[in-house]
Amino acid sequence: MEALLATAVGFLFAIGVYLALQNHLIKFVIGFSILSNAANLLIFSAGRMTRAAPPVIPENLMEITTPFANPLPQALILTAIVIGFAFLAFTAALAYRSYREER
Secondary structure (H helix, E strand, C coil): HHHHHHHHHHHHHHHHHHHHCCHHHHHHHHHHHHHHHHHHHHHHHCCCCCCCCCCCCCCCCCCCCCEEHHHHHHHHHHHHHHHHHHHHHHHHHHHHHHHHHHC
């Protein structure tokens, strides 16, 4: 599964870089969005995909003794998605404004 995700991340990075280097503003915005999604997928795959239990410590113990899912990559990705969406909306507004000024 990790090899498939690594291939998908590489493919998305290649598409994103290609589009970001284009001369058109809309292609740049789409390329940057694809780069952001590729980075999120990279962080997700680096966090080891597992179907382990949630990281909840039982009352009578001081630490988790069973395998658990790492919550840090999920929190990082959630934050990156929100920031990426805000950046995409801002960039789309700037692109629209630039298009209207050229006319």
